Amino acid sequence: MTLLGLYNYWIFILLLVVGLYAVLVKGNYVKRMIGLGIFQSAVFLLYITMDKVEGGTGPIMQGVPVPGQIYANPIPQVLILTAIVVGIAVTALGLALAIRIREEYGSIEESDIRRLDHES
């Protein structure tokens, strides 16, 4: 597995930049929430990359503990397990705000909303 070397970190950087690009540049609010979701998944990838140990298995101790058995690091998994569900709850809140904005302004593009704010 060390053959992969640093490839995981480079993919993490790529996903981070792609997600941030969608949040910064795109005008549509739902697209921005999707970009935020990609950004969150990139951070999850970074944490789970840290838990892999060469020659280890998942951190589940089946039956009698075998001495010398290497396990993967369980701590990053604990942090990310809760973060995934919290991420979806926050995404749902963002989508609810986008729905309300659409009902008030008639559109969810940022340029339209700025124009309507300037006119009123």
Add this chain to the structure above:
Amino acid sequence: MMEMIVDGLSWLLLAGGGFFVLVGGVGVIRMPDLYTRIHAASVTETLGTMLILIGLMLHSGWELATFKLLAILVFLLFTGPVSSYALGNTALLGGLKPELGSQDPSKEGRDL
């Protein structure tokens, strides 16, 4: 001896399943329109997964994992064709017309 036969058979099934997955993938890219592509993808989801899962079941013997693989196979056989049906039906109701071959008699002499 029996072990070698079961082992060889499982490798044969896995290779066959991999071949059909490849066929499905090539079909999805090369086919001209949605309905023919659904047809190609359904090869992957039924024949490809069936051969791969039966190969894995032979490979693992009489463990608990075999029954779990059987349950996965039954579940995939239930839901895979239904999702292809839903896709095709919705496309037809949404107004996408299938591309039919040309019925022009002047092209009858051409090799199709």
Add this chain to the structure above:
Amino acid sequence: MIALIGLVTLTLVAVAAIATVMATNLFVASMWFGIFSLLMASNFFILDAADVALTEAAVGAGVSTVLFMGALALTGEKEAIRSRVSWFPMAVLGVLALALFVATFQQPMLGDPMAPVHQHVAPWYLEQTPNLINIPNVVTAILASFRGYDTLGEVIVIFTAGIGVLSVLSFKPKRRQTISSEALAAKVRGVQHHSILRVVGKLVIPLLMLFALVVQFHGKYTPGGGFSAGALFAAAVMLYGILEGADRSAKAMPEKVMLRLAAFGATLYTSVGLVCMLLGGAFLDYNVLWPDPVVGQYFGILLVEFGVGLTVTTVLVMIFNAFANRPTY
């Protein structure tokens, strides 16, 4: 060999993410996001994180896609194409990517057993779990017992997000509705004319709920636990709502009951901690719940995970019902 599969999966993840951002039709973008989440889940499994893979598959490829579709039905699917390319954000992102790239050369290689992250607390947890808690799944032991405070905070965050969605969507504008939800439901009730989908879907729903219960209560022995089970149960209810119509799923799981059950889940977690204090231990110290400390830990983890699963299920179901039953204004 597994390194090669890992390489291919990571590359596919990057391709799926780029395709998600480049799609202009938002339905296509949310479908690509579901594919991206599923590939991420298989990547997590290759990296030996089975709990996380299960939760990411259930949440990202299941619940998240349905929520995006529900939101897109109310906001519209086309994204306006901007003609000019803005250079300043691209420059900022380029500088960020370059700085991180230079920093990665100081990181340990993937799988290095001598990395600093494997040296301090992790070996202690792996050694002490059979002695102190004695359940096979170390991740559940850390989540519910060693780091129970963090999980309590996360449960309250999920509950707050659910209340936030309800309060944002409880405001109904005074404008005339285009079609009321009852009239729309009377015209097209779910996917009623697709009998094949309804029959197969109804076969799948009880199996999905049973699997969710197995994952909840087997979280000590196999990958699972309260968070994954909550997402799976909510996915079963969402399937019912899609097949039979959202008004039926709102009647089956009414909002008031869901709100009270979500509050009950968070309260259960806190009251387990308070009972531990009343019995003489510290807050969330499960050792005092039973004369034998290991059995006390077992009961503490069981109750706490049940509270977590209850809150996650009810909050996700509440959010789905709020999205799907909102009439188009």
